[in-house]
Amino acid sequence: MRVKIDCVGGGPASLYLAVLAKLQDPAHEVTVHERHAAGTTYGWGVTYWPDLLRDLLAHDPESARLIEEQSVSWQGGFAYVGDRTTAHDGDPGHAIGRHRLRTVLADRARSLGVRLEFGKEIGSSAELPDADLVVAGDGAHSRLRTEHAAQFGTRVTTGANRFIWLGTSRVLSAFTFAFAETEHGWIWCYAYGFSPERSTCVVECSATTWAALGFDRLDHDASLRLLEKLFADLLEGHELLGRTDIESHAQWQAFPTVTNTAWSHGNLTLIGDAAHTTHYSIGAGTTLALRDAMGLARALRSATAPSRLPAVLAAYERDRKQALLSVQSAARHSAQWYENLPRYMGLEPHQMFALLGQRHSPLLPYVPPQLYFHLDQAVGRLQALRWLKQRLGPRLARTLQSRQGAADKGA
Incomplete structure (x- = not known):
């Protein structure tokens, strides 16, 4: 059955769904609407693991090969705890710049006949052209989902800590943690290289420490300079970089956990962060978004007629919710581990790092x-x-x- 699909939001989930839909049936009419201009994006690098790469190769070897070529890899990690450093062997991981990932997927989609409309904002269902299926891939603050929040059963809860997503000119060769103790409490960061020139650096602390250090009052540049002092050992003289590509500088925020009791309303369905968010500390957000695209594309194979779409969307929602259970549980426990960080900082660094690796355990807090x-x-x-x-x-x-x-x- 030929299906007309409109995806709102030009992130990895929407773009990869567009790719898979056209590979599945070139007759599908697929359009991706992105409110920002072509070539712009937010964020720095995103992480993924070998199992995702295997899935990408199975679904579309061409885009998977390009993603792998433009990624960096590491194995194990380091932790800076005050003036002490410890190393840890671990599983191999990969990272790619968010801009590079979107470019690969956008180019692949375009080559398959997907229509990409940049610089066009769709803020409500009324602004959409007629389509058999509308996919809301417009992020955690999805306007289309918010418009129908009651029908989706949307719930948004915010974490206790504050975080900011930054970059750095220091290129890290492994996933790295740094914990700095201040007179107002601990502040820490997760950092990893994603290109030959840049690394991602996510800084986090409790709301109390954040306010006591003055981050609620400091402007953006002053915040970066203070963070550079606090993480001087990690940065080794390199600078921290704030976002300048879209709208405004990176902002401190509390992580929003988005859940929905239903993922579809009529012909509108959710994908990626619009459907669910996963705490950044487990590095799974992009992976889950891409797997949502795989799941929705797989369900669409059974759409032999427009009347089959409700059953297709129900199957997609059921399968993806089941797949998310263990990951979302791990993410909740990981977030809680960091919210209770002082509980673990009296350990020797190698012991603390070992429990950092066990932070997904539901038993650990007790x-x-x-x-x-x-x-x-x-x-x-x-x-x-x-x-x-x-x-x-x-x-x-x-x-x-x-x-x-x-x-x-x-x-």
């Missing part, structure tokens, strides 16, 4: 940190012993049996 660390280490040793037993046990048994047989023959 067990004394020192005890949890030692229990986790003991379980790790037990798992190693189990692995040795499973892998080496049969071989060792055969060796001993062979030796015993030789000894019996010699006797």
